[in-house]
Amino acid sequence: MPERNIEFGKYGASGIKGYEAAARQLDALAGFITTPLTTRRGLLARLHYLTRTPHARKAARDAGLTVTDRTLQAWLEGRRSPSRKNLHNVETAYRTVRRHNVARYLLARLNRQGRGTRVEFHPFNQSQVDRPRQRVVSFRTLNVRHWDRIVEAWAAADDEALDEAWVSDATVDLGSEWGQYEYVTTIGFAA
Incomplete structure (x- = not known):
């Protein structure tokens, strides 16, 4: 142009x-979660958002969070901690799913x-x-x-x-x- x-x-x-x-x-x-992902609270908030329903789990998998259900459960219970790569994948999946979920609401609000x-x-x-x-x-x-x-x-x-x-x-x-x-x-x- x-x-x-x-x-x-x-x-x-x-x-x-x-x-x-x-x-x-x-x-x-x-309105993304503001608590840092590196804290336990921030990780749990994102994981709960990504795993609370079967639809949310499917969206998280589509967005790149490809760990097993057993690994997710271990992270939620605090028995294991995600690696740096998996922390990045959790954050990326969370932002992707959140953007997709609020897009229709934002469109109506802005239009x-x-x-x-x-x-x-x-x-x-x-x-x-x-x-x-x-x-x-x-x-x-x-x-x-x-x-x-x-x-x-x-x-x-x-x-x-x-x-x-x-x-x-x-x-x-x-x-x-x-x-x-x-x-x-x-x-x-x-x-």
């Missing part, structure tokens, strides 16, 4: 891609029966850029009405699809200066 930044940060600007900031905000709305949700674009940081090279970029708001592709890509953890959906369904509606908001400091939702 035109206006995509090729050498972002060349003169000292800092920020993150808009779709990454949107994904962080969606993660915050999803608000066609009214959409107001999004705040906080521009990238130019404090380290020399004065003559700074752009005039200001805080902008926009009402995004179509969240289907954005939430679908976020739930699938597909960064490329999320980037494309974020640009075409949200950022382009900012007008002719939409390329200036490809990188941002943060994105805020009024959801």
